[in-house]
Structures are given as C-alpha cells and as structure tokens.
Amino acid sequence: MGHEVLAVVLQVRDHVLSVLLWQRARPPYEGGWALPGGALGVAEGLGPSIRRQLKQKVDVRELTHLEQLETRGAPDRHPLTRVLATAYLGLIPAGVDPLTPEDTRWHPADRLPDMAFDHAELVDSGRRRLRSKLSYTNIGFALAPPVFTLSELTDYYRAALGYEVSATNLQRVLLRRGQIQPTGASAPPGRYGGRPAALYRFRVRELEVTDAFAVLRPPGRIAPQVG
Amino acid sequence: MGHEVLAVVLQVRDHVLSVLLWQRARPPYEGGWALPGGALGVAEGLGPSIRRQLKQKVDVRELTHLEQLETRGAPDRHPLTRVLATAYLGLIPAGVDPLTPEDTRWHPADRLPDMAFDHAELVDSGRRRLRSKLSYTNIGFALAPPVFTLSELTDYYRAALGYEVSATNLQRVLLRRGQIQPTGASAPPGRYGGRPAALYRFRVRELEVTDAFAVLRPPGRIAPQVG
DNA sequence: TCAAAAGTGTTTCGAATACACCCATGT
DNA sequence: ACATGGGTGTATTCGAAACACTTTTGA
Known part of the structure; x- marks a missing residue:
C-alpha cells in the first residue's frame, strides 16, 4: 500500500489566485494535470x-x-494500484516568479x-482552507511580499476570497488586530499621479490565530493589548 | 510501511468532556493508554x-x-516499525453509555x-477541533441527545469549551442562527421545584457551517432567511 | 410565602461595515 | 485646475454579552 504526498501550491499571480500543476505524460490520466508531489520515502x-x-x-x-x-484513501482513487495521498497547502507570496520545469504551469x-485522480477536489480543499x-x-502574510501597499494587499485578499474587498475596511481590521504595521516608508505614485501609498509589513510572518471565538467566547475576556 | 486509523471519540459524561481510551497489555508502551483504531485493510x-x-x-x-x-507520519512515532496514522474525531451524544470492552475506559x-505513542497530541487536536x-x-447536535433542555445544552457546551457559558446567551445565539428550535414540550421540574424547562431539538443533525466569515464577509450580503 | 430553576426584556458594548470627505501627487 | 489614487473621520448596523426582572413550579 503506497503513500504519496501532494501539495496544493497557491499564489496570487496577475490578480488571480493560481495553483501550480504539472501535466502527465503517461497513463493513467495521460495529458491530465496533477498536483506536484510523489512517493513518501x-x-x-x-x-x-x-x-x-x-x-x-x-x-x-x-x-x-x-x-x-x-489524507485521501479511497481504494479506487488510483485506477491501477492502492495509494494513499496526504495533501498539503503551500503558499507563495505575490511578486516572485519561481522557475518551474517544462511540464509545469500555473x-x-x-x-x-x-x-x-482526485486532485481537483484537493485544490478546492486548499482554496477553502485559505479562504477561511x-x-x-x-x-495573509503568506500571500504578500515582505512589504506592500494596502491596495496591493487588498488585491491579494480579493483574489483569494473571490469577491471585492474594501481597502478601507481591510486596513482597519488588520490594524486593529495588530496583524500589519506601517513601515514608515511610502511607495511612489503611479503613472498618473495620486497620493503616495504607505508601505506596510505583517508584524508576524508565521501563522497566528488572531480572532479565535467569534462567538461563545470566554467570559470576562481581557481586552487585547495593543502592539 | 503500515497505515493505521485512530479515533478520538469524545463524549460529555457526567459534566466532563471525556475521551475513550484502551490500555495496552504489551510493549511498546505496555500499560499506556491508546486511542481505539487499528490497521487499515x-x-x-x-x-x-x-x-x-x-x-x-x-x-x-x-x-x-x-x-x-x-495524519501523523514521523518516522519515529512508533519505536519498532514505520506506521502512519490517520486520526479521526468522533462524537457521541450525552446520555448514552455504550458498552465497552474490559480494557477500555473513559x-x-x-x-x-x-x-x-503520539496519542496525547491527537486528543488535543480533537479537543481543539471541537472547540472551534x-x-x-x-x-453541538453531536454532543446533545435528540431532545434536551437549554440548561443541559449549556452544560455540554461548558464541558467542551472548558469555561462557563451563559444559558441566556447560548439560547439566543443558537436560536438566531436557526440551529435549535423548541419542540413545544417541556421537561418536568427537578426535586425542589423550579419552572419546567422547554425542550429543544437541533433543526439539522448533520454538520453545517452556520457562521462562516466572521469578518471580511462578502459585500452586500443578504440577511439570512428565518427557518 | 419562599426558594429554585427557567426564561424574557432591555441595555451596553464593540467589531465590522458603509460612506462622505480630505490629502498628496502628476499632468 | 483637475484627475488620480490613498487615506481618514464619522455614522450606522448588528450580533453578542451582561444584567435585571418575571414566570412557573415544589416545599
């Protein structure tokens, strides 16, 4: 009984949430697109x-x-052999364009x-996980480069969530939660002018739960200290 | 490379969130307590x-x-052989007391x-999943019997969450979300009197997300229709 | 009449959102 | 001047929580 690991690698590319796939050259599913991964050592x-x-x-x-x-383990998920697959979600920040092999596309x-195989379902699973x-x-830190403007960040959120996001409200939510902070610098205005945008960074660049218990929260909770 | 499945089975028993474990009779971890489960067919x-x-x-x-x-796959999670484990969370409603084998305890x-093994971590993982x-x-439908009073339900929530829960607020949250509905009947008062408690049931007894997007919700969302 | 338990009315609070308006820059 | 894009001030909304009070029962 084989075991493989797969990854749903997501990146916001050109305003679109994209997933990294490679095209199979041989059966089964010849010509079909698959998630990167392979057998567990x-x-x-x-x-x-x-x-x-x-x-x-x-x-x-x-x-x-x-x-x-x-982890997917349906006996018939691979037409020829029995193979379990554990899927991961990987994120790459916008703005970089890593080199990829010939058979690989976003x-x-x-x-x-x-x-x-069942890779389409796994991609959906990854998108849902990211959205929630x-x-x-x-x-969001994992979708954004180290330094960014608020309108850029808004774009990443819009692409990942699949609907319009208000830059004003996004700013306030993330500031209130202490997720982002201004760097002090600002970005030059675009071709046709406009006020220069302040640059921000994420305060912590590893996963943190910042808003547990939207409801049924512990009684008499202390107000969160400002960062 | 073996693969096993395990279950973190939780039930509120006597006001306490409890997990079903069995005691190992032989090495490794002789005498230690383990999650129910076994090899995948x-x-x-x-x-x-x-x-x-x-x-x-x-x-x-x-x-x-x-x-x-x-799924856990650390190469050293089993001291003798290589075995991957996929863990599940199972819930049993309060009030029933299923027969269990000799070596098994809540x-x-x-x-x-x-x-x-790493079963303590898996139990914690299950508790966290339930809490969130x-x-x-x-x-909550999975913790409660088909019909219950609000103070009983409050007790299940308190046990699972690990802190006091207000029956008043719990009632309003679950009613507003359309999760529970009164059956019309009521429970007889206790030994020392008191107003009889109305009986409720969960409207749907399978998992539903009732409050997605606590924040960053889609714009112009329609108000939820009352059930 | 009182204690016990359940339930309702009402207020307060705060996060999230919506929207109007002001700011800084290029042409 | 004015168009463009960024940012702030402020009002509104609404769910959640807190708390006082009422209802219904047994002793």
Whole structure:
C-alpha cells in the first residue's frame, strides 16, 4: 500500500489566485494535470517529504507557509494500484516568479483544466482552507511580499476570497488586530499621479490565530493589548 | 510501511468532556493508554476503516459525527516499525453509555493518563477541533441527545469549551442562527421545584457551517432567511 | 410565602461595515 | 485646475454579552 504526498501550491499571480500543476505524460490520466508531489520515502516524515518533492518544481525558499490539508484513501482513487495521498497547502507570496520545469504551469484556481485522480477536489480543499483562514488568522502574510501597499494587499485578499474587498475596511481590521504595521516608508505614485501609498509589513510572518471565538467566547475576556 | 486509523471519540459524561481510551497489555508502551483504531485493510477506505475498528469498542450507531483530523507520519512515532496514522474525531451524544470492552475506559480529556505513542497530541487536536467548530457550526447536535433542555445544552457546551457559558446567551445565539428550535414540550421540574424547562431539538443533525466569515464577509450580503 | 430553576426584556458594548470627505501627487 | 489614487473621520448596523426582572413550579 503506497503513500504519496501532494501539495496544493497557491499564489496570487496577475490578480488571480493560481495553483501550480504539472501535466502527465503517461497513463493513467495521460495529458491530465496533477498536483506536484510523489512517493513518501521509507524513513521520511510527511512534512519533510513534501518539501523535498516541491524542490523539483519550485524554489522552496519561496514557500511562506505549508500546512497539512487532508489524507485521501479511497481504494479506487488510483485506477491501477492502492495509494494513499496526504495533501498539503503551500503558499507563495505575490511578486516572485519561481522557475518551474517544462511540464509545469500555473492555472487559475477557479478554472481548473482536466485534472488527474482526485486532485481537483484537493485544490478546492486548499482554496477553502485559505479562504477561511484569511478571516481568523494572519495567513495573509503568506500571500504578500515582505512589504506592500494596502491596495496591493487588498488585491491579494480579493483574489483569494473571490469577491471585492474594501481597502478601507481591510486596513482597519488588520490594524486593529495588530496583524500589519506601517513601515514608515511610502511607495511612489503611479503613472498618473495620486497620493503616495504607505508601505506596510505583517508584524508576524508565521501563522497566528488572531480572532479565535467569534462567538461563545470566554467570559470576562481581557481586552487585547495593543502592539 | 503500515497505515493505521485512530479515533478520538469524545463524549460529555457526567459534566466532563471525556475521551475513550484502551490500555495496552504489551510493549511498546505496555500499560499506556491508546486511542481505539487499528490497521487499515488492504482494500478499505479510511472512513470505512475507522467505523469498522470502532465497532470493537463502542456501538457505532451512537456515533453522531465523524470527521478526519490529521495524519501523523514521523518516522519515529512508533519505536519498532514505520506506521502512519490517520486520526479521526468522533462524537457521541450525552446520555448514552455504550458498552465497552474490559480494557477500555473513559478519561477526562483534560487530564489524560500515561499515553502511548503520539496519542496525547491527537486528543488535543480533537479537543481543539471541537472547540472551534462549536463557535461557527452546528456541531453541538453531536454532543446533545435528540431532545434536551437549554440548561443541559449549556452544560455540554461548558464541558467542551472548558469555561462557563451563559444559558441566556447560548439560547439566543443558537436560536438566531436557526440551529435549535423548541419542540413545544417541556421537561418536568427537578426535586425542589423550579419552572419546567422547554425542550429543544437541533433543526439539522448533520454538520453545517452556520457562521462562516466572521469578518471580511462578502459585500452586500443578504440577511439570512428565518427557518 | 419562599426558594429554585427557567426564561424574557432591555441595555451596553464593540467589531465590522458603509460612506462622505480630505490629502498628496502628476499632468 | 483637475484627475488620480490613498487615506481618514464619522455614522450606522448588528450580533453578542451582561444584567435585571418575571414566570412557573415544589416545599
């Protein structure tokens, strides 16, 4: 009974949430698109394995976040052999364009090509995970470059969430939660003028839950201290 | 490389969130307590497997909810062989007391005995999952019997969340969200009198997200229709 | 009549949102 | 001047929480 690890690697590219896929050259699912990944090594942990596999597709130094999604084990998920798959969600910040192999392409996450195995479901699972974590964690840090303007950040959120986001409200929510802070610098205005945009950074660039317990929260909670 | 499935089965028993464990009779971890589960069959899906394994410990008809938690694959998680484990969260409603084998006991989930392997971490993972889902889904249905009073329900929430919960506020939150509805009947008062408690039921007894997007919600959202 | 338990009315609070307006820059 | 894009001030909304008070029962 084989075991493989897969990754749903997402990045906002050109205003569109995109997923990294490679095209299969041989059966099964010849010509179909698949998630990067491969067989788990005999003495290899799951996390280390997916990092190793991804090295062959992207520069893993660009990976700002990696978390386990779910494990699929339906006996018929592979038409020929029995193979379990543990899927991970990986995020790459906007703005970089890692080199990828010939057979590998970025695809819009909401318009997938013909997908191999159950990989389309796994992509959806990754998108849902990202969307919900955007609302109660600081996971935006993994979509954004180290320094960014608020309108850029708004664009990443819009692409990942799939609907319009107000820059004004996004700013206030993230500031109140202490997720972002101004760097003091500002970006030059665009071609046709406009006020220069202040530059921000995420205060912490690893996953933190910033808004647990939207409801049924513990009684008499202390007000969060300002950062 | 073996693969096993495990279950963190939780139930509120006597006002305490409890987990079902069995005591190992032989090494490794002889005398240590472990989660129910066992090896995945060669042509068996993960979900079907954990249901089959649980049959040996509890009456699975009592299981009101089952969902995948996570997969552990550290090479040294088993001292002798390499075995991956996929853990599930299972819930049993308060009030029933399923027959269990000799070696099996319920333990308070916040005061675990000596645990085998990485099972203590898996129990914590299950508790955290339950706690967070209580705040944005109707998962309370899986902790409660089909019909209950509000003070009983409050007790289940208090036990699972680990802090005091106001019956008044719980009632309003769950009514507003359309999770619960009065049956019309009421429970007889206790030994020393008191107003009889109205009986409620959950409107839907399978998992539903009732409060997605606590923040950054889609613009111009329609108000939820009353049930 | 009182204690016990359940339930309702009302107020307060605060986060999130919506919207009007002001600021800084290039042409 | 004025168009463009960024940012702030302020009002509104609404769910959640807190708390006082009423209802219904048994002793």
